[in-house]
Amino acid sequence: MTSATGRPGPLDLDVLRVFCGPDGRYGNALGVVRDGTAVRGEAARQELARGLGFSETVFVDDDERGVVDIYTPTVRLPFAGHPCVGTAWLLDLLELRTPAGVVTARQDGEFSWITARPEWAPDRTLRRHGSPLEVDTLAVPPPGDWVYAWAWEDEAAGRVRARAFPGRGDGIDEDEATGAAALLLTAHLGRALNIRQGAGSQILTAPNPDGTVEVGGRVLLVGA
CATH class of the missing domain: 3.10.310.10 (Diaminopimelate Epimerase; Chain A, domain 1)
Incomplete structure (x- = not known):
């Protein structure tokens, strides 16, 4: 409590x-x-x-x-x-x-998954960069668009490096892991992704034939 x-x-x-x-x-x-x-x-x-x-x-x-x-x-x-x-x-x-x-929603071993529609996600600016290093060294932008900065780590394997900048000016300069943005990127690219976001979070995604997208990852309870 x-x-x-x-x-x-x-x-x-x-x-x-x-x-x-x-x-x-x-x-x-x-x-x-x-x-x-x-x-x-x-x-x-x-x-x-x-x-x-x-x-x-x-x-x-x-x-x-x-x-x-x-x-x-x-x-x-x-x-x-x-x-x-x-x-x-x-x-x-x-x-x-x-x-x-x-x-x-479903559970699959250590991963918890949801299935949702990309059009439900709030607007995000998907901004591709040339390398993971470019993403790593980005400065937090001033308040404005909600930006999902990403680059391929290994395109053939679907591995992505990403960072998320809400741009809201509410004290949260960077989101460590964002499922809605991952969902939008998956729909945009039309393929399953393994995303390394923030300091070390992992998001898995997979598009479905009906246009929905699965988003999954590990969840831990840290306080109650």
Whole structure:
């Protein structure tokens, strides 16, 4: 249990890392409020998400049907990748109901997967660079477009080096791992990818014949 300042009673908050690397490190931090009804209304949820400071916070409104509500520190999202992967893993659900649509989920050994449609993802600028070194040495750009910078590490093998810059000016200059951007890049390239993002996170993807994309990775519970 974690207490939220200014909220009545304890807040049931789990903290996860999603898309961890092979050694279990890295991954993008995610806050999941299991009892979303304890924080009612978009304004209150936005305030809490801003105070928690995660790149995304999920409010679970129905843990049996998988109804979820997703927020960054500054905006509500109809869909996001790492929140859906992490929440489906945490609640052990086969479906999540987001404002964008129904996201299916599955477990496969150490990897947790979701299937979603590229058109559900927020707009991202996919910016290709000539080499992984170029990506590694990028400076954080000023606030503006949400940029997914990427380069081939091994094109034949589908291995990609990527970094993500939200450009929101909300204190999160770089996202360590972003499923929605990986989903968009997969749809753009039309092939399965093994993405090394941020300091050492890993995201796996695969396009499906019906136009959906699978996104998967490792999830760890780091606090409750």
